[in-house]
Amino acid sequence: MMELDIKKKLSGANGPFELRVQTEIKKGEFLTLYGPSGAGKTSVIRMLAGLMKPDQGRISVNEQLWFDSVQGVHLKTRLRSIGMVFQEYSLFPNMTVRGNLVFALPKGENESWVDHILGMVGLLSLQDKKPGLLSGGQKQRVALARALVRKPQLLLLDEPLSALDTAMRNKLQDDILQLHAELGLTTVLISHDYHEVKKMSDRVLVIEEGQLVKQGKAEDIF
Numbered sequence: 001m002m003e004l005d006i007k008k009k010l011s012g013a014n015g016p017f018e019l020r021v022q023t024e025i026k027k028g029e030f031l032t033l034y035g036p037s038g039a040g041k042t043s044v045i046r047m048l049a050g051l052m053k054p055d056q057g058r059i060s061v062n063e064q065l066w067f068d069s070v071q072g073v074h075l076k077t078r079l080r081s082i083g084m085v086f087q088e089y090s091l092f093p094n095m096t097v098r099g100n101l102v103f104a105l106p107k108g109e110n111e112s113w114v115d116h117i118l119g120m121v122g123l124l125s126l127q128d129k130k131p132g133l134l135s136g137g138q139k140q141r142v143a144l145a146r147a148l149v150r151k152p153q154l155l156l157l158d159e160p161l162s163a164l165d166t167a168m169r170n171k172l173q174d175d176i177l178q179l180h181a182e183l184g185l186t187t188v189l190i191s192h193d194y195h196e197v198k199k200m201s202d203r204v205l206v207i208e209e210g211q212l213v214k215q216g217k218a219e220d221i222f
C-alpha cells in the first residue's frame with residue numbers, strides 16, 4: 001500500500017500552476033495517469049522516483065517513508081524500490097543486452113535471476129547483442145527487463161510504448177500485463193492512448209493542469 005499526497009508549483013506554458021495529487025495505490029494495482037500534455041503527469045512519476053522534490057506532502061510505501069516535507073525526509077532514488085522505463089531507450093549502448101541487466105543487479109546477487117527475467121520477456125536469444133542492433137520494441141523489452149532486475153515494489157512507466165508501431169505496442173502491452181501479474185508488481189503508467197489505458201488499467205487518474213479531475217475504472221471514465 002502506497003500513500004501519496006504531493007504538492008508542487010510548476011511553471012507551465014501558460015504560466016505557473018500547482019500540481020496536487022492525493023491518492024492511495026494498492027499493492028498489485030495497475031494505475032494509469034491520463035491527461036493533456038503539460039498537465040503534470042511526468043512530474044508525478046519523477047516525484048515518486050525521487051528525481052523531483054515536492055514542495056509539500058508525503059509519500060509512504062508499506063510503512064517506509066520516501067518523502068515527508070514536515071519531517072524533512074527525501075529518500076534518494078537508489079534507496080527507493082522502483083523500476084523505471086521511459087519513452088526514450090536509455091540502455092547502455094556499449095554493453096550487451098545481458099550486460100545491461102547484470103549491471104542493474106545488486107552486488108552479490110545471483111545471475112540466475114537475470115536468466116529468469118530474460119526468459120520471461122523472451123530475450124534469451126538476443127542476450128549477447130548490443131542494443132544498437134535491436135528494433136525499438138526489442139530495446140523497450142530490454143529496458144523493461146532491466147527495470148525488473150531489482151524486483152522493484154513500484155514499476156514506473158512514462159509512455160514507454162508511444163514510439164512503437166501498433167503490433168509491437170500490443171505485444172509489449174501483453175508482456176507488461178503478464179509481468180505485472182506474475183511478479184505481483186504495483187505499476188504506474190503514463191499513457192495518451194485511450195485503448196492502452198482501457199486495456200491496462202485497474203484505475204485511471206485524469207490529471208488536468210495539475211489537478212486530479214477524475215478517477216475510476218477506465219470504462220466509467222471514458
Ligand SMILES: Nc1ncnc2c1ncn2[C@@H]1O[C@H](COP(=O)(O)OP(=O)(O)OP(=O)(O)O)[C@@H](O)[C@H]1O
Pocket residue numbers: 009010011012013035036037038039040041042043044052
Ligand atoms: N522542476 C520544474 N519546475 C517547474 N516547472 C516544471 C519543472 N519540471 C517541469 N515543469 C513544468 O511542468 C509542466 C508539466 O510537465 P510534465 O512533464 O509533468 O507534464 P506531462 O503531463 O507529463 O506532459 P507530457 O504528456 O507532455 O509529457 C510543464 O509545463 C513543465 O515545463
